[in-house]
Amino acid sequence: MKTVFINGLGLIGATMARIIKAANPATTIIAFDPKQENITTMVDDGVVDSAVDFETGAKQADLIILATPVSGICSSLRQLAELDLKSGVLVTDVGSSKETILAAAEPLMNRGIQFLGGHPMAGSHLTGSKNSRLDLFANHSFFLVNGNASPAAIKEYQVLLAPGQLHFSSLTAKQHDQLVSATSHLPHMVAFALTNTIIPEVDDMAIDPGIPSGGLLDTTRIAKADPDMWTAIFTSERADLLAQIDQFQKQLTRLRTAIAVDDQDSIHDQLQAANEARLRLEEKR
Structure with a gap:
């Protein structure tokens, strides 16, 4: 996963970016966020390499992380289903409503694009990339709800998140x-x-x-x-x-x-x- 695109650099999305950069500084992280201060913070910290629009970032990525509110994640999944994405790309998210998100990902998966639902069970009342940190999810559960991702893709994703010291658990969307x-x-x-x-x-x-x-x-x-x-x-x-x-x-x-x-x-x-x-x-x- 040489290029990672993160849509949403709030507290959770920015923390994901910090974890991935710590795992492999050579990974190129590109991102979109409507709030310029979130972009500026992450670029100035050397975590995000550049800001891009959604379509450009999605088409360039080997890994796409959707880190907006649930309604935004569902909208993004529908948009991704219409784009020409890279072969082997893995799409994932950090939303908290998995049945809704898995349903929105159906058109994407029907095209053979891999989708893996994710949800870190940690956070803060603080918001924005300025409050993100590498250990925010440490020793907390990170739930994985698989749509159609291969075991190899899931393992590679888990390795990429290793610096976050997460406890991965797999379960169904309903559970x-x-x-x-x-x-x-x-x-x-x-x-x-x-x-x-x-x-x-x-x-x-x-x-x-x-x-x-x-x-x-x-x-x-x-x-x-x-x-x-x-x-x-x-x-x-x-x-x-x-x-x-x-x-x-x-x-x-x-x-x-x-x-x-x-x-x-x-x-x-x-x-x-x-x-x-x-x-x-x-x-x-």
Whole structure:
């Protein structure tokens, strides 16, 4: 993979570029991003060799990485299906809605072009290439959802990402979307809703709250995430997210009922179960 084209140099796309350049400095990385500051940062850092338009970059590449919001990835896949791409090119992405993306990649795969879905399970509320870094994905899962890529192409891609210290896991698009909806999409939704619940109430008190409590800051940190990206995620993964919201509402109702009737045993049991479950999560890291 001598030439890599990355469409989108936000936090994730720029991090991918840094990992690939670290793997092989001789690799030519070309990129497109509508924000000039993202391009400038990566070119000045010596990671991206040049900026190109989408069609030019796609036609020159041995590897194409789509690193825009999900709606943009789907649009790019449809555009790629109409272009004359290099023989043996591998197309991949970093989006979080794999069933939607795999469906959009069908016309591309029907032409015999290799597609491999990808999704790093790491990120930050910070955005833009200026916040990208080589170790952003280190010791986190990187999910692979294969469309029609050959074992050799997948292996070559994994080798190219070795400096990122990723833990690769292969699964189906449905498995991916169910898992990510529960572990990422629902927590972000809750953080957004919790912030919108608490902050207006505090503001209406007309009292300076001083330094906010650690509990508030901890549980709402991810509400600082990019609204454009998360709007695209929520609307592309409606069914799975709505199912997770229903399950969350059941848990809230169960706890609310116990509080309302002063059922201290039930309250304690629910909190204890959550405490133990959270500790098990830490043991897996």
